[in-house]
Structure formats: C-alpha cells, structure tokens
Amino acid sequence: MTTDLFAELQTGTRLPMGEQAWLLHGFALPRMGDLLPALDALLRAAPLRHMTTPGGLAMSVATTSCGVLGWVSDRRGYRYAARDPVSGNDWPAMPPVFAGLARDAAAAAGFDAFAPDSCLINRYVPGTRLTLHQDRDERDFAAPIVSVSLGLPAVFLFGGHARSDKAVHVPLAHGDVAVWGGVDRLRFHGVLPVKPGCHPVMGAQRINLTFRRAG
Numbered sequence: 001m002t003t004d005l006f007a008e009l010q011t012g013t014r015l016p017m018g019e020q021a022w023l024l025h026g027f028a029l030p031r032m033g034d035l036l037p038a039l040d041a042l043l044r045a046a047p048l049r050h051m052t053t054p055g056g057l058a059m060s061v062a063t064t065s066c067g068v069l070g071w072v073s074d075r076r077g078y079r080y081a082a083r084d085p086v087s088g089n090d091w092p093a094m095p096p097v098f099a100g101l102a103r104d105a106a107a108a109a110g111f112d113a114f115a116p117d118s119c120l121i122n123r124y125v126p127g128t129r130l131t132l133h134q135d136r137d138e139r140d141f142a143a144p145i146v147s148v149s150l151g152l153p154a155v156f157l158f159g160g161h162a163r164s165d166k167a168v169h170v171p172l173a174h175g176d177v178a179v180w181g182g183v184d185r186l187r188f189h190g191v192l193p194v195k196p197g198c199h200p201v202m203g204a205q206r207i208n209l210t211f212r213r214a215g
C-alpha cells in the first residue's frame with residue numbers, strides 16, 4: 001500500500017492529510033540546488049548532536065537548529081533557546097532559501113505569511129524513529145508547521161488529537177513537504193523507523209527540517 005503510494009504520487013501532487021493538513025509532494029525539489037549547500041554550511045556551524053531527554057536518555061534522533069530560536073532538550077525539559085547550548089553562540093541565522101521554502105509551502109497549503117523563527121534539523125540514520133508526539137513547546141499555535149523531508153524515505157504517522165487515535169501512514173520522499181496547522185495544528189505525529197538504504201544525494205540518512213513560529 002505504502003509502496004504503491006510512492007509510485008503513484010506525482011511531483012506537485014497535494015495530498016490531504018486533514019482539513020488543514022497537506023503533503024506537498026516534491027515541493028522542495030526545484031530548490032535543492034540552494035537548499036543543500038545552505039544545509040551543509042549550517043551543519044558545520046552548529047553540528048548535529050544527540051540531546052538528552054528530560055528522563056536522562058540520549059535522543060536517537062540527532063538535532064540542531066537555525067533561526068532566532070532553537071529547540072533544545074535536557075534534564076530540565078524541552079524548550080526553545082536563543083543559544084546553542086554546545087557552543088554558547090546564537091543559533092545560525094535561517095538561510096533565505098529555508099525561510100522562502102517554508103513561506104511558499106505554507107501558502108500552498110492555505111496559510112499566508114508564514115514567518116518561521118525556528119528551524120529544527122533532525123537526522124535519522126536507518127533504524128531511527130520518532131514516537132508519536134504533539135508539537136506544543138511554541139508560544140501559541142496560530143502558525144502552521146512546515147516539515148521538509150530530505151534523503152531516505154520514511155513513513156510519517158499523522159494521528160488525531162489523542163495519542164490513542166488511529167494514525168494515517170503517509171509516505172515521505174526526498175523533497176516532500178508536509179504542512180499542518182489550524183484545526184490540525186496539535187495532531188499527534190511521528191515517524192516509523194527509517195529503513196536501511198542509501199539515498200543518491202543524501203547517503204544513508206534522512207534529514208528533516210521542521211519550521212515553526214516558536215516565540
């Protein structure tokens with residue numbers, strides 16, 4: 001089923017995941033020429049690291065951020081912070097190609113004038129997953145979330161407003177952009193374990209960019 005969907009989706013397809021939630025298939029592909037060099041520069045300035053959960057475990061997803069605020073996790077909890085706790089420096093500025101992609105994807109999903117102040121960069125090596133959660137560390141939930149998939153494919157779980165609600169399985173490929181907001185802003189979501197493989201451009205990993213209005 002999932003494999004068939006991969007094959008059937010054409011670049012430019014807008015697949016509904018909810019009333020105000022869309023998968024924009026291949027939306028980021030035309031921008032890769034600028035996006036990937038900007039990503040490389042960011043990862044040199046603020047390297048990926050495995051943050052500690054409030055429970056004291058190392059997260060399996062490696063993360064870093066750019067923008068005015070970065071998402072951090074440690075023994076004190078989850079929150080946004082203006083500085084990278086590893087370097088003590090401000091997070092790198094959000095590259096214009098990142099902000100432009102997020103704004104345009106949000107607009108294509110019906111959310112005008114999205115101006116993210118934070119981009120979380122997640123790296124999944126094969127076997128890494130992200131358990132069902134809600135994004136609720138932001139100051140308010142008026143702005144949508146824009147999530148850009150790069151590298152190895154994955155299956156996105158898009159659930160309901162209760163953790164136990166049944167989740168739809170949405171295939172995510174390199175260049176796909178998921179957008180959810182409005183009535184769908186607080187829906188539970190996650191990522192199934194990434195299958196082993198080697199992406200021709202990104203290698204043996206999946207990288208996800210999550211754009212949010214945090215402050």
Ligand SMILES: O=C(O)CCC(=O)C(=O)O
Pocket residue numbers: 120122130135147156189190191208210
């Ligand atoms: O990697 C993904 O597709 C989802 C990331 C996510 O949900 C998050 O960073 O909060």
Ligand SMILES: [Fe+2]
Pocket residue numbers: 133134135189
């Ligand atoms: Fe999330």
